[in-house]
Amino acid sequence: MLGDRDILIDRYKQFLTAYLSGRTEQALYRAQQFSRKMLEQNISPEEVINMHSTVLQTINGGIPEEIRDSFDFLIEVMMGYGMAYREHQILRDKQKALESEIEVAASMQQTLLQGDIPVTDKLDIGVISKAAKQMSGDYFHFVQNRPESINVAVADIIGKGVPAALCMSMIKYAMDSLPEQENHPSMVLENLNRVVEQNVDPAMFITMFYGNYNTDIHRFHYAGAGHEPGFYYDAKNDNFEEFMAKGLVLGVSKTTQYQAFDKDIEEGDMILLLSDGVTECRTSKGFISREEIVTLIRSYMHLNAQEIVENVYSDLEQLQDFELRDDFTLIILRRSV
Amino acid sequence: MAAQTCVDVRNEWDIVSARQLGRDLSKELGFSSVDQARITTAISELARNIYLYAGKGKVCIEPVKDVNRSGLQIIASDTGPGIQDIRKVMQDGFTTSGGLGAGLPGVKRLMDEFSINSSVDIGTEILITKWLR
Numbered sequence: 001m002l003g004d005r006d007i008l009i010d011r012y013k014q015f016l017t018a019y020l021s022g023r024t025e026q027a028l029y030r031a032q033q034f035s036r037k038m039l040e041q042n043i044s045p046e047e048v049i050n051m052h053s054t055v056l057q058t059i060n061g062g063i064p065e066e067i068r069d070s071f072d073f074l075i076e077v078m079m080g081y082g083m084a085y086r087e088h089q090i091l092r093d094k095q096k097a098l099e100s101e102i103e104v105a106a107s108m109q110q111t112l113l114q115g116d117i118p119v120t121d122k123l124d125i126g127v128i129s130k131a132a133k134q135m136s137g138d139y140f141h142f143v144q145n146r147p148e149s150i151n152v153a154v155a156d157i158i159g160k161g162v163p164a165a166l167c168m169s170m171i172k173y174a175m176d177s178l179p180e181q182e183n184h185p186s187m188v189l190e191n192l193n194r195v196v197e198q199n200v201d202p203a204m205f206i207t208m209f210y211g212n213y214n215t216d217i218h219r220f221h222y223a224g225a226g227h228e229p230g231f232y233y234d235a236k237n238d239n240f241e242e243f244m245a246k247g248l249v250l251g252v253s254k255t256t257q258y259q260a261f262d263k264d265i266e267e268g269d270m271i272l273l274l275s276d277g278v279t280e281c282r283t284s285k286g287f288i289s290r291e292e293i294v295t296l297i298r299s300y301m302h303l304n305a306q307e308i309v310e311n312v313y314s315d316l317e318q319l320q321d322f323e324l325r326d327d328f329t330l331i332i333l334r335r336s337v
Numbered sequence: 338m339a340a341q342t343c344v345d346v347r348n349e350w351d352i353v354s355a356r357q358l359g360r361d362l363s364k365e366l367g368f369s370s371v372d373q374a375r376i377t378t379a380i381s382e383l384a385r386n387i388y389l390y391a392g393k394g395k396v397c398i399e400p401v402k403d404v405n406r407s408g409l410q411i412i413a414s415d416t417g418p419g420i421q422d423i424r425k426v427m428q429d430g431f432t433t434s435g436g437l438g439a440g441l442p443g444v445k446r447l448m449d450e451f452s453i454n455s456s457v458d459i460g461t462e463i464l465i466t467k468w469l470r
Contacts, residue, residue: 046371046375050370076374083443
């Protein structure tokens with residue numbers, strides 16, 4: 001320890017003497033490099049001043065007493081900076097630890113979110129879900145409980161980051177513990193509503209869309225809890241329309257009832273489900289309008305569902321300068337045959 | 338070994354007296370200028386805490402000896418409100434974010450040893466030691 005210190009003082013003396021004899025830029029450059037080295041070794045500002053004063057006292061016959069003592073004054077002044085510097089270092093280490101913890105949590109969440117997306121030749125499915133921060137408050141889930149029955153859930157927890165992610169995990173477990181036969185959209189929402197109402201902070205809101213697609217008769221049975229409206233593409237008339245299911249957000253009242261709706265899906269028709277991260281994309285010109293999103297979707301409509309969602313996402317990402325403000329989820333179900 | 342010397346802390350001037358006492362003793366013991374500054378800064382912080390939060394208390398300073406080293410020990414004690422959550426005040430960034438100076442973690446880092454005892458409504462006692470290198 002003392003050895004290192006002596007070496008430092010020795011080098012400081014060497015560099016300072018070199019500077020004082022020629023006052024060259026090169027000597028100053030050395031000083032800059034030296035400061036990096038001192039930072040690496042956690043030398044605090046007051047120690048640097050002390051070093052300077054110690055060295056000055058040994059070269060060119062020393063320094064006047066007044067100047068020497070003035071360094072003690074300077075050391076005292078720099079104490080606050082030294083303490084702030086040490087605290088900064090510790091907080092920086094803490095932040096690193098916190099970040100790596102969040103990374104672990106985020107990858108755990110990814111495993112939670114991962115689920116198989118059903119493959120059927122009757123329905124072309126595309127899904128993309130991206131977190132704005134490391135952890136997502138968006139949730140989607142597919143369950144194929146019978147060969148002809150595909151269930152899809154999209155939920156959006158208002159808020160983002162860790163609190164939203166914690167909430168999302170709860171939704172995931174609540175969904176998993178629903179009886180498998182009970183996949184009537186309105187009943188699913190009523191069940192979840194009770195769970196949310198009992199377990200979630202009243203300041204936290206969860207919106208959800210739940211649908212059941214029957215691939216035998218091509219009928220979509222669905223219900224919504226205050227969820228961002230999606231789009232419906234009517235292939236015959238080549239027309240996009242708003243697609244929504246009215247209902248109160250989850251967790252407001254224990255006894256909320258949800259209404260289910262039915263829609264017959266024709267060949268080539270598309271159901272587009274999304275989270276508000278899609279419609280709340282913001283560029284320098286303001287929010288992206290729903291029409292603009294429709295235009296985007298239209299331009300990729302010749303591709304398959306997965307390619308559409310990926311292209312729409314990458315275009316919106318670019319429009320926002322690669323800065324996602326909210327979690328982003330887009331799902332497309334297109335009747336193939 | 339020299340006896341313990343104490344300074345009562347009731348106002349801001351007493352902080353200076355406590356510092357002076359720490360300065361004199363640390364100089365006498367042969368601490369370097371940087372360590373002298375560290376010791377007095379630590380005393381300053383503790384005395385300021387007493388003045389600001391407890392109203393009154395005292396700072397006692399005495400030279401100490403271990404088996405093979407000697408140093409300076411400072412005890413800052415008060416009969417103030419005490420600290421409810423010691424873990425919290427020992428957290429970095431907790432007090433400093435409120436602009437209250439270095440805080441106790443800062444004091445701890447300036448010294449070699451640090452211990453704290455506090456009971457709500459009874460008071461706080463902080464013991465710090467710096468050893469001569």
